[in-house]
Every structure is written in structure tokens, then in C-alpha cells.
Amino acid sequence: MVSLDKAVVARYKHGKKIFEILVDPEGADLIKSGAKEDIENVLAADEIFVDASKGKKATEEDLMEVFSTADVSEIAEKIIKEGELQLTTDQRRKKIEEKRKMVVERIAQITINPQTHTPHPPTRIEIAMNEAKVHIDPFKSVDELVTEAIKALRPIIPIKIEETKIAIKIPAMYTGQVYELKRHFDVMKEEWQKDGSFIAVVKVPAGMRDELFSFLNSITKGEAETKIVK
Numbered sequence: 001m002v003s004l005d006k007a008v009v010a011r012y013k014h015g016k017k018i019f020e021i022l023v024d025p026e027g028a029d030l031i032k033s034g035a036k037e038d039i040e041n042v043l044a045a046d047e048i049f050v051d052a053s054k055g056k057k058a059t060e061e062d063l064m065e066v067f068s069t070a071d072v073s074e075i076a077e078k079i080i081k082e083g084e085l086q087l088t089t090d091q092r093r094k095k096i097e098e099k100r101k102m103v104v105e106r107i108a109q110i111t112i113n114p115q116t117h118t119p120h121p122p123t124r125i126e127i128a129m130n131e132a133k134v135h136i137d138p139f140k141s142v143d144e145l146v147t148e149a150i151k152a153l154r155p156i157i158p159i160k161i162e163e164t165k166i167a168i169k170i171p172a173m174y175t176g177q178v179y180e181l182k183r184h185f186d187v188m189k190e191e192w193q194k195d196g197s198f199i200a201v202v203k204v205p206a207g208m209r210d211e212l213f214s215f216l217n218s219i220t221k222g223e224a225e226t227k228i229v230k
Contacts, residue, residue, distance in 0.1 A: 004044050006044070008022070008025045008028075009023075010028055010076075010083050010084070011084050011086060012078065012079040017050070019066070019075070019079060020048075020052040021048060021052070022043065022052055023042050023080065025085060025091055027042035028080045028085055029095065031077065032081055039076050039077050039080075040073065042080070048079075063075060099137075099138055099140075103129075103136065103142060104125050107120070107125050107149060107153075108121070108122045109208045109211075110146075110205030111162070112159075113157070114162075120159065125153070125157075128157045129153065132153055134153075165188070166209070166229065167227045167228075167229050168201075168225065168226050169197055169224065170197060170198045170199075171220060174224075175196065175198045181200075181216075184215065185203075185215075187200050188200075188201045189201040212226075213226065
């Protein structure tokens with residue numbers, strides 16, 4: 001469990017009823033984003049409150065009525081995923097800055113300027129986002145924010161999401177790393193060869209081609225074969 005002095009309130013409303021828990025803001029944000037975190041490491045108190053500031057606990061009757069369970073972990077996970085985190089001003093500002101940076105980096109990776117067929121520099125994207133007054137909600141996922149940002153950027157700069165299909169072949173002696181490949185990239189087609197080698201077609205945003213090549217070189221000591229599929 002996290003210490004109380006670092007915890008913030010996560011609040012869930014159901015009709016006129018309010019339920020609160022004390023959580024680590026970083027851990028709660030990860031859970032809200034879909035990551036698998038141990039809920040016990042995120043909670044600062046193993047209790048469900050109706051008013052955390054006064055230490056007023058929720059009754060088992062209310063918990064059963066609203067959540068159909070009195071299990072703290074189960075309820076806490078629902079509160080985090082579906083409720084709101086009450087961040088301090090500094091925490092909120094920091095979270096917005098972090099998410100903005102992640103959005104800029106992702107857009108730079110997955111989009112190009114269709115006029116030049118080259119990626120937009122992150123600085124240009126950030127300037128355009130400011131011009132478009134893109135709002136960063138610290139509790140939305142990066143994918144959601146990227147979709148919203150690209151839509152707002154289209155009137156400001158020429159921008160297009162472009163993906164490349166790349167055929168790859170990994171020699172048999174390195175196929176133990178195939179799981180890592182699948183974990184990091186979108187493998188569209190795959191086939192195991194009689195000699196034990198692995199061939200596949202991987203789809204990547206245009207701006208991430210170098211990242212794929214670098215990854216393949218690292219896991220195969222430069223022995224992977226690649227070919228861009230048109």
C-alpha cells in the first residue's frame with residue numbers, strides 16, 4: 001500500500017450515493033489506462049468511504065446494493081476505472097504535460113506530411129497542437145487523445161496516417177524472440193518454415209519503420225531479412 005500523504009481520492013457516483021477510495025495517482029492512472037496492476041499496491045487504505053476526508057466508511061448494505069459485492073479490491077478497481085481521480089493542481093499539470101508529450105511522440109511516429117511523404121518533426125506537431133488549441137484530458141488514453149489531436153490538426157498542417165507492410169524472415173536460431181516481436185508490433189500474417197525459420201508480414205506506421213528494423217537487428221544480430229511490401 002502507498003502512504004496516505006501521497007494518496008489522492010478516487011470518487012465514484014451512483015445516483016445520490018458517493019463512494020471514495022484513497023489511491024496512488026500514478027498506479028490508479030495505469031489501471032484506468034488498462035494496465036494490469038496489483039490493486040493492493042495502489043490503495044492507501046483498505047476501505048471504501050462515503051467521505052474519505054472525514055474517514056466515514058460506506059456500509060456493507062450500500063456496497064452490496066451498488067456493487068453487488070463487499071470485496072474492497074473488486075470495488076476499488078471499478079471505482080478507479082469508472083470514477084474520477086481528484087488530482088491536486090500540480091499532479092494534474094504534471095499528468096497533462098506527460099500525456100501531451102506522449103501524444104506528440106505517437107503522432108510523429110504514425111503520421112507523415114502527404115505533400116513531402118516525410119514525418120512531421122515533433123516540434124512542428126507541438127506548435128500545431130497549440131495553434132489548434134488541442135485539449136489534453138489527463139484521464140483519457142493516449143490512443144483516444146491521438147485520434148482527437150489528429151482531427152484537430154488537419155486544418156492546421158497536412159497530415160496523414162500512413163502504414164507500411166514489411167515482410168520479414170527470422171532465422172531458426174533466433175525464433176525464440178518471436179513472442180517479443182508480436183508483443184511490440186502488429187503481425188498480420190505469419191508462417192513457420194520447414195527449416196525452423198519464421199516469416200511474417202508486419203504492419204507498422206511509416207514513422208516506426210526504423211524502430212522495427214532496429215528491433216529485428218537487435219534480436220537476430222543483424223541476420224533478419226526484410227522487404228517492404230507495396
